[in-house]
Amino acid sequence: MDFRLTPEQEARKKEFYQVCGDLNKKKPPQYIGIESKNDNDECWEFHRHCAREFGKRGWLSLGWPAEHGGSGDMMDKVLFSEAVGYYGVPGVDEFGVAMLAPTLLAAGSEEIKKEFLPGIAKGETMWCELWSEPNAGSDLAALTTTAIRKGDEFILNGQKTWNTGAHRADWAFGVYKSDPQAKKHQNLTFLLCDMKSPGVTVKGIPYIDGAHIYNEVYLDDVKVPAKYIVGKEGGGWAVVNVLAGFERSNIGLVYLLLRGMEQLVEYCNNTKRNGVLLSQDPIIRNRIAEMACGLEAVRTLAYRIADQQNRQEMGLMDAASVKIFASELMEKMSHVATDILGPYGQAAHSKYAKMGGVWESIYQACFVPIVSMGTNEIQRNIIAWYGLGLPRMK
Ligand SMILES: Cc1cc2nc3c(=O)[nH]c(=O)nc-3n(C[C@H](O)[C@H](O)[C@H](O)COP(=O)(O)OP(=O)(O)OC[C@H]3O[C@@H](n4cnc5c(N)ncnc54)[C@H](O)[C@@H]3O)c2cc1C
Known part of the structure; x- marks a missing residue:
């Protein structure tokens, strides 16, 4: 590849650095690292503020196809991420912007894209990841939390763990066993779940420095509309692999x-x-x-x-x-x-x-x-x- 930037890319890069540099000056004093946002209310509000600032400039959807409001050029996204990383400012939801959005673009239905991409692009909806379980980390496909279909809904039951920012997130993307009889890897379904749904309980796991960043999430008869499936029922493993690449x-x-x-x-x-x-x-x-x-x-x-x-x-x-x-x-x-x-x-x-x-x-x-x-x-x-x-x- 050619590593030189075009004059247009140079100009966009300058603007990214300018805006991130200005936001950097407004960081609350408690804001040290990117995870401060999950631990501290003021830092979380600052995260939301930065997200809206980026969202109104269309910077959270850089790299998306033009029909969804993006420039279609991944290099724009890279240059923006550089500026955000350089100043260590929050505002880019690592789960919604960096992982779920490109996954929905690759594997989501038109209905799901229409419902969820605008909230991510505007910096309004924050996400978390419900994948790992106490006995399923590296071997994720060994997970036991179930999503059993009943008519137009899936009913979730089980426990997830290590869920970064789950106590702050509006929505979660997760992977669940939807067919206990099917073979491993062919029995998983990828679903989006409103974290305010009845039956969702979030408990903090204190970090080594005492911060509240990580969580356990308990799911007790949580109802998820079947339209919130990404990919196919039983085809969740393929979606996991798409998302993991972006992650x-x-x-x-x-x-x-x-x-x-x-x-x-x-x-x-x-x-x-x-x-x-x-x-x-x-x-x-x-x-x-x-x-x-x-x-x-x-x-x-x-x-x-x-x-x-x-x-x-x-x-x-x-x-x-x-x-x-x-x-x-x-x-x-x-x-x-x-x-x-x-x-x-x-x-x-x-x-x-x-x-x-x-x-x-x-x-x-x-x-x-x-x-x-x-x-x-x-x-x-x-x-x-x-x-x-x-x-x-x-
Ligand atoms: C700080 C933190 C944040 C996280 N955030 C999230 C989150 O937001 N959402 C979420 O769903 N999960 C999250 N996770 C979970 C994370 O994805 C898992 O911890 C990770 O996949 C490892 O799984 P495990 O902890 O169960 O370890 P294990 O799978 O039990 O592994 C234990 C050790 O054995 C090694 N090992 C296991 N299998 C093999 C193999 N086949 N070959 C070689 N070595 C092997 C591993 O490398 C590791 O060193 C987070 C974890 C941490 C620590």
Whole structure:
């Protein structure tokens, strides 16, 4: 692919950075990382405000086909995600905008697209993902929560877990066992569910830093109209695979790290330890240079994915590669950065926090993308099977 931007793309990029930079100045003081929105009411309101700002500019539907209000160019979406990631502003619902919308465009009925895409595009409807269960994570198809059809409705029963932002979300997309007699992978149905439906109970799972981000969701005789099916009844596994590709190919993380690195460089250029600037320390220089190389590599992988998406050629292996690379880079970078900051690296909500506590927050969160969206071991399996043609282990 050609990595140069056209003059029109350069102009749009400038506008994305301008608006995100302005929103960045309005962040509430409690807002440290992207997950602050789920933990704190003020941060959530700020998330909604940013979403509306983006929505009214049509930026939440970039990359969508023109008939649904998009530009049709995935590169626009990438450039916008870069600006959002760079300033670490919220406003892009990772579940609705980044995952469900492209899935509905690929696999949803016209009726469902008409009902749900406008709310996502305007930044009004927020979503969560109800996939994992206490005994079904990597082996998602082993899930046991049921969706049994009765006339024009499905009745949901069971428990989901680790559901990010489920306590804030308006709607959930989920996958359920709809035919207990059918073979594994052929018995699943993908459904959209109103989180205000009677029978939905959400309980928080406190994160290691005490924040309320993740949840367990209990479903007791929850009624979902059959029109809210995505794909075919019993064909949910195919929809899961479509969505998983979008879930794993997000570039915002790369730019969050890029900005973190720039701030770290500035810190090292202005901070002395034992009378010597940190930026004069050969070990520190070396480790930051390694960060920069990693970021450049993952940025290139993410651009490649956008190019493939434009041509409808994105493979599971490509999405898996960028997911592994970006998440493991985040982990390495958070360790290096907090090492460089020394004891200050442990301060977040404190007057001693450096760079607004962003590296402490990234450190606390760095294992999340490694485990969620399918663990990196599973991604490596995907690369082995679908990318390299290696056999499955017996
Ligand atoms: C912070 C966080 C947020 C999350 N958010 C959501 C969400 O919003 N919605 C949602 O539905 N889920 C969410 N999840 C769940 C996530 O998708 C699962 O945790 C993940 O798929 C792993 O499943 P598990 O936790 O059951 O681990 P397990 O599947 O039990 O795996 C345990 C370990 O065994 C390894 N392993 C398992 N099978 C294999 C294999 N075949 N080959 C090699 N290694 C293997 C795994 O890599 C892992 O290291 C989230 C998880 C976390 C931690």
